[in-house]
Amino acid sequence: MSDITCAFVIQRPPYKSETSTLGFTHAISYQVVEMLLEDGQNVIPTVCMLGEGILNLIKDQKAMENYGVTSIESHGKNGLLVDLDILVCKEDLDGFGISEDRLLDAEEMGADKKLQIVPYAEIQKVMESSNHLLFF
Amino acid sequence: MGILTIGCFSSLVGSKSLDFTLKLANAAVDKGHKVNIWLSGNATVLGKNHQKHLKDYSTGEKPVMALLEKGVEVCECEACALARGITKPDAIPGIQWNAMHWYLAKIYSSDRVLHIGGE
C-alpha cells in the first residue's frame, strides 16, 4: 500500500468551538505523518468546506486580537501554503451570499494553491474516492 | 478481524460522545477487533487521572483503564492536553501522548475510521 486518502469535511461554523480549527490542523499534519509510516507511505487529505463550514473562510478574522488565538484564517492560509486542496461548496457559498473576494487566500505568502470553489457534486466525488471520511 | 480507529474530540462532561466512544471500543475489542482511540480538543480531559465518579457526571477513568488492559491504544493530543493544564504526571498511566500525526498514522493502517468531532 502506498498512500491513502482522507476527506476532511468541515461543516461547523467558526469560533464557538475549536472543531474547525482542529479540522485544519489535523489535515495540515499530513506533512509529518511520514515519520510514523514506512517509506513510500503517506496520508493525503482533501479539505472540503460544506454548509456553515464555509464561514471559516471569510478573511480579515480578528481572533488573535480579540481572543489571543491563531485565527482559522491563518490555519487556512497555512493549509494552502503546504499544498492542501481546499474545496469550497459553490452552492453553499452562493446560498450565504458570500462573494469569492471575501474569502481568504495565501498568495502573498507564496502559496501555489488557492481555494477551489466547486459544485457539491465534486465534493461528493472526493468523498466517494477517499478511503476515509472525517466530518468536523 | 479488523482495525478500527476512533478520533474523539468531544468533552468528558457535557457530552455523551466520549462515553459512546468507550462503549463502542469495548464492544469492538470484545469481538476481536483492534481498536485505536485518538483524543483531541476537549476529549483530552479524559486522560486526567483521579476522576471522581459523581452520579451526575460521566467519568471515563475506569472504562479507559479497562480498555488499555484489553490492548486498546489510547493517545492524547499533547498540545490540547497541555492547553487544559493536564500534564503527564497527571495522566492516566498507559495513555500515550503524541501529536496529530499519530492519528493520521493510525488511520493509514485502519480498516474503518470513525471521527467524532467536538461540540
Added chain:
Amino acid sequence: MKLGVFVNDYKNTVGTIEKLKAEKLGFIFIQNGVFHAALKENGNPSPLLDKTSNLYALSEDLATRGLSSADVDSRVKVVTYSDVVDLIFNDYEKLAWL
C-alpha cells in the same frame, strides 16, 4: 460507496445529511438521534426515515431516554453496540458522524 452515518442529534443534522449520496446509505441513530426513530411531529415521522431503508437505532440510547422498541418506527431496526460493530465492519466501508 457504502456509507454508515451515525446520526447523533435530532434537530441539527439536516443540512449535510440531505446532500449525501451513496450506493448504500445507512443511518445509525444514537444519542439524541434516536428521536428520529421514535418521535413524530404533528403526526409525521422524521423525514430521514424516507431517505434510506437501512435504519438502525441503538437500544441503550433509546432506554436511556425512556423509550423502547415499541416506540420505534417499524422501518427501524433496534440494535446493540455489538450489532453496531458488525455494521461497521461488514456493511459500511466509510463512516460519518453527523
